[in-house]
Amino acid sequence: MRSNDESTPEPRATPARAIPARAEATAVAGMPGVRVTAAMVAARAGVSTATVSLVANGKTEGRVSAENIARVTAAIEELGYVVDGIGSSLARGGSNLVILAAPDVANPFFAKVIGGVRAALGSDYQLLLAVSDAGQLPTPEEVRALMSLRPAGLLVDAPDAAFLDRLHSTAPVVLLDAPGVEHYAPSVNLDVGHGARELAKHLAALGHVRVAYLDSTGGTATFRVRREAFLAQAAASGMEVPDGAFASTPIDVGAAAAAFAGAWPAWQRSGITAVVCCTDTHAYGVLQEARVAGVAIPGRLAVAGFDDLPYSATSSPALTSVHLPAAALGEQAGRALKELMRGRVLAEPQRTLASTLIERASTTGQAGNL
Amino acid sequence: MRSNDESTPEPRATPARAIPARAEATAVAGMPGVRVTAAMVAARAGVSTATVSLVANGKTEGRVSAENIARVTAAIEELGYVVDGIGSSLARGGSNLVILAAPDVANPFFAKVIGGVRAALGSDYQLLLAVSDAGQLPTPEEVRALMSLRPAGLLVDAPDAAFLDRLHSTAPVVLLDAPGVEHYAPSVNLDVGHGARELAKHLAALGHVRVAYLDSTGGTATFRVRREAFLAQAAASGMEVPDGAFASTPIDVGAAAAAFAGAWPAWQRSGITAVVCCTDTHAYGVLQEARVAGVAIPGRLAVAGFDDLPYSATSSPALTSVHLPAAALGEQAGRALKELMRGRVLAEPQRTLASTLIERASTTGQAGNL
DNA sequence: CTGAAAGCGCTTACAG
DNA sequence: CTGAAAGCGCTTACAG
Numbered sequence: 001m002r003s004n005d006e007s008t009p010e011p012r013a014t015p016a017r018a019i020p021a022r023a024e025a026t027a028v029a030g031m032p033g034v035r036v037t038a039a040m041v042a043a044r045a046g047v048s049t050a051t052v053s054l055v056a057n058g059k060t061e062g063r064v065s066a067e068n069i070a071r072v073t074a075a076i077e078e079l080g081y082v083v084d085g086i087g088s089s090l091a092r093g094g095s096n097l098v099i100l101a102a103p104d105v106a107n108p109f110f111a112k113v114i115g116g117v118r119a120a121l122g123s124d125y126q127l128l129l130a131v132s133d134a135g136q137l138p139t140p141e142e143v144r145a146l147m148s149l150r151p152a153g154l155l156v157d158a159p160d161a162a163f164l165d166r167l168h169s170t171a172p173v174v175l176l177d178a179p180g181v182e183h184y185a186p187s188v189n190l191d192v193g194h195g196a197r198e199l200a201k202h203l204a205a206l207g208h209v210r211v212a213y214l215d216s217t218g219g220t221a222t223f224r225v226r227r228e229a230f231l232a233q234a235a236a237s238g239m240e241v242p243d244g245a246f247a248s249t250p251i252d253v254g255a256a257a258a259a260f261a262g263a264w265p266a267w268q269r270s271g272i273t274a275v276v277c278c279t280d281t282h283a284y285g286v287l288q289e290a291r292v293a294g295v296a297i298p299g300r301l302a303v304a305g306f307d308d309l310p311y312s313a314t315s316s317p318a319l320t321s322v323h324l325p326a327a328a329l330g331e332q333a334g335r336a337l338k339e340l341m342r343g344r345v346l347a348e349p350q351r352t353l354a355s356t357l358i359e360r361a362s363t364t365g366q367a368g369n370l
Numbered sequence: 371m372r373s374n375d376e377s378t379p380e381p382r383a384t385p386a387r388a389i390p391a392r393a394e395a396t397a398v399a400g401m402p403g404v405r406v407t408a409a410m411v412a413a414r415a416g417v418s419t420a421t422v423s424l425v426a427n428g429k430t431e432g433r434v435s436a437e438n439i440a441r442v443t444a445a446i447e448e449l450g451y452v453v454d455g456i457g458s459s460l461a462r463g464g465s466n467l468v469i470l471a472a473p474d475v476a477n478p479f480f481a482k483v484i485g486g487v488r489a490a491l492g493s494d495y496q497l498l499l500a501v502s503d504a505g506q507l508p509t510p511e512e513v514r515a516l517m518s519l520r521p522a523g524l525l526v527d528a529p530d531a532a533f534l535d536r537l538h539s540t541a542p543v544v545l546l547d548a549p550g551v552e553h554y555a556p557s558v559n560l561d562v563g564h565g566a567r568e569l570a571k572h573l574a575a576l577g578h579v580r581v582a583y584l585d586s587t588g589g590t591a592t593f594r595v596r597r598e599a600f601l602a603q604a605a606a607s608g609m610e611v612p613d614g615a616f617a618s619t620p621i622d623v624g625a626a627a628a629a630f631a632g633a634w635p636a637w638q639r640s641g642i643t644a645v646v647c648c649t650d651t652h653a654y655g656v657l658q659e660a661r662v663a664g665v666a667i668p669g670r671l672a673v674a675g676f677d678d679l680p681y682s683a684t685s686s687p688a689l690t691s692v693h694l695p696a697a698a699l700g701e702q703a704g705r706a707l708k709e710l711m712r713g714r715v716l717a718e719p720q721r722t723l724a725s726t727l728i729e730r731a732s733t734t735g736q737a738g739n740l
Numbered sequence: 741c742t743g744a745a746a747g748c749g750c751t752t753a754c755a756g
Numbered sequence: 757c758t759g760a761a762a763g764c765g766c767t768t769a770c771a772g
Contacts, residue, residue, distance in 0.1 A: 085518035087765025111476030129499035148455035254684040457749025
């Protein structure tokens with residue numbers, strides 16, 4: 001669980017008699033340096049560590065004299081003192097860390113989510129990402145280890161029930177994009193079903209009757225929602241997704257391209273005129289392979305995706321896609337967590353953000369547009 | 371610096387007389403639960419906390435009787451005890467956290483770097499990503515706050531001198547992709563210059579004489595290296611990059627496409643037959659706009675990039691690109707840091723990984739390939 | 741306004 | 757093999 005041969009030379013605190021100014025300035029990057037403690041600051045300022053703590057944390061109002069504030073401030077500055085997070089966390093009973101666990105950090109969509117979280121959290125909390133291998137949430141063991149840091153709060157993106165069952169958090173938790181498991185904790189969800197239905201209506205209105213669906217292999221619950229909502233509305237709108245018109249691949253352009261290449265001859269024979277992809281990434285693969293095969297988009301085949309990634313606005317043809325409000329997702333989750341961390345009760349513990357269909361040339365363009 | 375109104379209700383440790391089994395199992399996600407301490411385990415097992423610590427950390431050899439190991443193990447299991455990272459870190463003088471600071475987390479390239487780091491670090495250390503806004507390293511203030519967590523080590527990707535000057539780390543540091551600042555700390559670099567020169571030779575061998583260069587606006591030091599190495603070899607190989615044949619945009623497909631659209635008429639007039647892009651992302655923009663404008667790739671214009679992103683292998687045409695060993699970069703940096711954290715001295719503190727040119731259809735394909 | 745002291749949860753010499 | 761005790765660096769009642 002933790003390193004058994006932690007032979008790192010631990011810097012022993014130097015005796016407080018002669019405190020050199022800028023002790024930390026002697027630390028060379030990569031070399032252990034001298035750690036400046038509150039006791040050293042106290043010695044230099046001629047006060048107690050209690051006073052140092054008060055000043056360092058800005059809790060001086062009506063508690064520390066102007067004289068002492070000045071002395072301590074000067075000593076802090078001279079020694080380069082930074083409050084130790086470990087000692088502080090232990091004394092306070094918790095840290096100011098917020099941990100964000102997500103299966104898919106390296107994703108342009110997720111970058112926006114992170115931006116939103118940061119904006120909401122502000123500088124009171126330290127945001128750290130728990131990373132694991134691509135497409136995987138951290139294991140429960142990893143999360144246990146993280147919980148032992150006593151984070152002030154936890155944000156979990158796209159969790160499944162198994163993960164949440166094994167997560168016994170003592171800190172407030174907010175879930176992001178957690179369809180089907182909202183009851184575990186306050187959550188912010190995406191109404192991706194709405195966009196999926198809009199997409200089905202859009203295709204039906206364009207006269208499509210037989211459509212294919214390119215799904216994700218494995219993946220999180222959102223893909224089930226996307227598929228089911230689309231299929232339900234497709235049926236309601238009089239469209240058919242024939243049995244042979246399903247395929248699934250990992251979220252990877254090449255894999256999607258290959259799957260499309262393999263499936264297209266049969267799809268073509270069965271009269272498919274549109275393919276809906278569960279992510280824009282899948283759709284890029286279809287666009288690419290269609291170009292190679294000389295399939296006119298959208299003239300011969302309409303293509304659409306989900307996520308509205310940056311590239312989709314400028315791809316050729318531009319890709320019709322269900323837009324998801326990533327920044328708002330992060331921002332509202334961050335906001336909710338902040339409330340919980342302050343001990344407040346959420347007025348609205350379950351939130352859902354709308355998705356919207358962005359219609360572009362891959363479904364609406366001139367026929368024959370390559 | 372830290373929250374001033376941390377009004378979170380702090381769970382007081384319950385008196386150790388009646389310890390219910392599975393205390394933590396009563397914790398509902400999002401609700402503060404009971405924290406199980408070593409003292410509770412000790413009480414239940416009828417031993418001292420010292421013994422609990424020994425057992426929990428697997429340091430029992432020749433120090434704890436089989437009898438007591440069994441009792442403590444059972445109590446740990448029954449109560450769901452997890453060693454508290456805060457208390458442990460304070461006692462040990464440091465945490466087992468490794469913090470990775472990077473400007474560009476949401477990048478497929480970087481996902482591989484992270485994978486490499488994780489593989490090298492193993493389970494002895496907790497890897498956490500310090501995130502900031504897109505394209506930015508965390509500020510020195512943010513890093514200070516992180517340092518106060520007493521990480522066991524620090525990994526910094528693509529730092530500049532200003533960042534390192536203000537980073538007074540007391541923990542071992544390893545730099546990744548840090549051309550020009552290697553002297554600050556042990557580092558693992560990418561010899562991107564080699565790939566850039568290979569690319570210049572490749573284009574020259576294909577008969578190109580006048581080429582354009584699409585650079586990144588701002589960005590990290592690697593872009594300077596890419597440009598300079600390419601230009602030097604281009605000149606040496608008898609190619610010319612005319613004054614008007616430079617452009618730069620952010621790392622964004624749409625921006626690159628727009629820049630190319632604006633520049634192409636003049637480039638065409640001046641006899642440009644190839645454009646080198648400082649990232650594959652820029653190159654995607656060029657490919658896309660070229661398609662719209664009916665510019666045959668590579669017949670009329672050869673296109674190449676750097677990074678060899680996943681999409682480049684399957685784009686249409688597939689993109690010639692300078693491949694960078696992302697996973698190896700992370701892996702070697704992680705390995706080096708692990709050595710340092712164990713108190714060892716690096717045999718080879720400066721390492722450089724080779725880059726290779728991957729030739730694909732965007733430069734070598736049949737002329738007229740759209 | 742101030743400081744001595746207790747306590748946060750753990751680890752590690754130390755004495756037995 | 758075992759436990760009492762000191763100590764990690766801080767914060768916070770508490771008494772003055």
